[in-house]
Amino acid sequence: MSEQPHLRSTRFRAEREADWQRLENLVALAEQSGIRSLTLVEAQSLAGLYRKAATGLSVARDISLDRSLRDYLESLVARAFLAVYAPRENVSGVVVRFFVSSGPRAMRECALSVAMAFFALFLGAILAYLLYLEDTAWFYTFIPGDLAGNRTPDASTETLRSTLFDGDISMAGQLGAFAAYLFSHNTRVALFAFALGVFACVPSFILTMYNGLILGAFFGLFAERGLGYELFGWLSIHGVTELSAIAIAAGGGFQMGRAVLFPGVLSRKDALRASARPAAKLAVIAALMLFVAGLLEGFARQLVQDTELRLLIGWGIGALWLAWFTLGGRRSSS
Structure with missing residues (x-):
């Protein structure tokens, strides 16, 4: 019984890890070059993957998955939120x-x-x-x-x-x-x-x-x-x-x-x-x-x-x- 949370987390990660990795790559690109550097398809994917990751985080909290997985998802969702809803603009762009x-x-x-x-x-x-x-x-x-x-x-x-x-x-x-x-x-x-x-x-x-x-x-x-x-x-x-x-x-x-x-x-x-x-x-x-x-x-x-x-x-x-x-x-x- 002590292994069930670990197995549950492993299965949960395996089913969604590809999407998380894609989201992480898109977020890193947006953080490095700005949201405007993304193509239309990439921007749409970023928004969709963010919503899926946020839903996954909510599920992870409900079923009490292991702490390290929840910490990872919380960090990823927070970064994705900033990339989607609060795109950064450099000083020259503001001016x-x-x-x-x-x-x-x-x-x-x-x-x-x-x-x-x-x-x-x-x-x-x-x-x-x-x-x-x-x-x-x-x-x-x-x-x-x-x-x-x-x-x-x-x-x-x-x-x-x-x-x-x-x-x-x-x-x-x-x-x-x-x-x-x-x-x-x-x-x-x-x-x-x-x-x-x-x-x-x-x-x-x-x-x-x-x-x-x-x-x-x-x-x-x-x-x-x-x-x-x-x-x-x-x-x-x-x-x-x-x-x-x-x-x-x-x-x-x-x-x-x-x-x-x-x-x-x-x-x-x-x-x-x-x-x-x-x-x-x-x-x-x-x-x-x-x-x-x-x-x-x-x-x-x-x-x-x-x-x-x-x-x-x-x-x-x-x-x-x-x-x-x-x-x-x-x-x-x-």
Whole structure:
């Protein structure tokens, strides 16, 4: 009688061992080269053999076969499960898929939230511009002294002009460090706008609007001196990308905040979880755009002194971003 479990296990293994070996070979191939390396027949065989092995494991547990056989089957079934239902993708595949499809699709999915962020930005800019025209003292309310530098209502028109067209471009060696600083600073602003959105959108709205207030106060100052067009070009070369990045990061925060405020048929926890995935992709896009904006601000804005060329570069790059957001991933999603 003591040999019966052993004999039962031997017979059980003999009847199924060929299928297990085939499954093990297919799993090893999927683990080594990826699930996409399998042919259609091999993929179908993998799924069918996995189900048979899972059934065999259930039988082995029910009839109390020897422990070593059950351990082997548990390991094989677990590996096969990962190969069938959780295929691995290398880093390059994830990056390519993000740029080709998932990134722009997330932008389109969160279009309303991003529009809310742009509304907050432009609302602040318009409000500050109108208030400055009413009373120049508002400039000091919206803009800290260390940020304004010598660009204040007390500065002469020539001083303001010189801040837009600095002819000294011999400091190219320092521009890389400047670009790195801008990237770090703007990333912090964007991350705050993204992270605070979950609190019912209000903090992100205020932060994004405040960035607009700074922009509007500066534009009011320069426009009053007849330098509005020049400032527009000076800002465009990097601001189209930079301000869009901040608005997109805030849009990711708004997406999560809207899920908290309006969860629909889902619980707030489930709604927040569902919104977090596209929102996180917006944060990645914003970080990428801020990196590009840092390079543009640290290099191109100082090296390019022609206003029309600044406009062409800034809005040309903006058009490329817009084309990616609107057209990317449409073929693969159809």
